Amino acid sequence: MSTLLELHDVSMVFTSKKSLFSKGRNIGAVVDVNLQLNPGEILAVVGESGCGKTTLGKIITGLYRPTSGEIKFEGKNIWKMDGRSFKEYRRSVQMVHQDSFAALNPARTIFQSLKDVLIRHKLAKNSKEARNQLYELLKLVELTPPEQFLDKYPHQLSGGQRQRLLLARAISVKPKLIVADEPVSMVDVSLRISLLNLMTNMNKQLGIAFVYITHDLATARYIASNGRIAVMYLGKIVETGKLNEVLRNPSHPYLQALLSAVPIPDPDLARTIKALPLKSLDMPDPANPPTGCRFNPRCPYAESICMNKEPQLREINGSMVACHLVEKVPKWEMMQESAYVK
Numbered sequence: 192m193s194t195l196l197e198l199h200d201v202s203m204v205f206t207s208k209k210s211l212f213s214k215g216r217n218i219g220a221v222v223d224v225n226l227q228l229n230p231g232e233i234l235a236v237v238g239e240s241g242c243g244k245t246t247l248g249k250i251i252t253g254l255y256r257p258t259s260g261e262i263k264f265e266g267k268n269i270w271k272m273d274g275r276s277f278k279e280y281r282r283s284v285q286m287v288h289q290d291s292f293a294a295l296n297p298a299r300t301i302f303q304s305l306k307d308v309l310i311r312h313k314l315a316k317n318s319k320e321a322r323n324q325l326y327e328l329l330k331l332v333e334l335t336p337p338e339q340f341l342d343k344y345p346h347q348l349s350g351g352q353r354q355r356l357l358l359a360r361a362i363s364v365k366p367k368l369i370v371a372d373e374p375v376s377m378v379d380v381s382l383r384i385s386l387l388n389l390m391t392n393m394n395k396q397l398g399i400a401f402v403y404i405t406h407d408l409a410t411a412r413y414i415a416s417n418g419r420i421a422v423m424y425l426g427k428i429v430e431t432g433k434l435n436e437v438l439r440n441p442s443h444p445y446l447q448a449l450l451s452a453v454p455i456p457d458p459d460l461a462r463t464i465k466a467l468p469l470k471s472l473d474m475p476d477p478a479n480p481p482t483g484c485r486f487n488p489r490c491p492y493a494e495s496i497c498m499n500k501e502p503q504l505r506e507i508n509g510s511m512v513a514c515h516l517v518e519k520v521p522k523w524e525m526m527q528e529s530a531y532v533k
């Protein structure tokens with residue numbers, strides 16, 4: 192099977208403008224990222240706010256041109272494509288944003304907004320054809336009966352319904368990949384599972400690959416249970432592999448810390464599981480990242496090599512981990528077991 196998407200050493204450095212009070216600063220939002228995605232695969236990209244997830248999503252959809260590195264879609268460098276191929280690529284890779292209200296034009300009905308997309312991409316010849324297609328699409332995203340939704344304005348729908356519409360708009364142009372950036376974070380908790388199920392169905396039934404961007408390990412685990420995970424920290428991928436294996440046996444101290452911070456519903460068990468003690472809770476300034484391993488100022492295990500040398504991703508038990516000391520870091524099961532016996 193040929194690869195759908197490849198990122199080779201991709202970086203995005205933003206330069207903030209000089210002002211009266213500050214010098215221009217370079218922010219490495221995404222740094223030397225390498226990724227591969229197969230057709231129909233789901234990749235969850237997980238990390239704290241500001242680690243570069245959205246920037247990575249915008250690079251993948253071609254909204255940002257990276258400052259260095261190469262992105263290939265179906266084997267072709269997207270920034271060397273001719274206009275026609277690039278347009279085709281932009282159609283094949285759709286992005287769904289977290290803020291569904293901002294993503295829809297408030298002055299246009301749902302029909303007007305979605306019809307334009309179909310006509311622009313020549314998937315419908317006229318309004319009548321577009322209406323018929325949208326009818327089917329709304330049924331697919333379970334906004335039924337469709338006639339109740341098509342002539343409404345975005346503010347007349349709930350957040351969950353608007354998010355379904357964004358998914359309908361994304362699949363209306365028959366994409367091969369959807370980049371979903373925190374698609375459920377602004378939706379009521381009670382509706383999240385049904386939206387995640389909808390995306391899983393789109394993946395299974397339509398074969399659409401997903402890059403699911405989130406700060407929330409629980410939803411990542413749910414949607415990408417058969418897929419892969421990439422954990423980001425300050426612009427870099429620190430651990431990646433099959434999601435189930437990585438989360439069962441997390442190796443990087445940052446991922447162990449993230450997992451130990453996830454609330455546990457059982458109060459007795461929760462009392463026994465200790466959060467990994469980080470040296471600092473503050474995220475370093477991305478414009479002035481720590482030397483060596485970017486996680487070293489917070490890492491409880493850091494040694495001098497971590498301050499001096501940047502770790503590269505290397506294979507550990509089938510996953511890729513960027514940590515000099517991974518062999519010395521206590522195994523996750525052992526940490527869990529010692530917590531249980533306490």
Ligand SMILES: Nc1ncnc2c1ncn2[C@@H]1O[C@H](COP(=O)(O)OP(=O)(O)OP(=O)(O)O)[C@@H](O)[C@H]1O
Nearest residue numbers: 205207218220239240241242243244245246247477
């Ligand atoms: N257009 C921009 N100009 C300058 N800096 C930017 C720009 N976009 C993002 N950044 C900076 O790049 C870093 C990564 O931002 P990004 O939005 O990609 O992170 P994120 O993980 O998606 O965060 P969040 O979950 O809060 O959206 C942040 O430090 C951010 O301030």
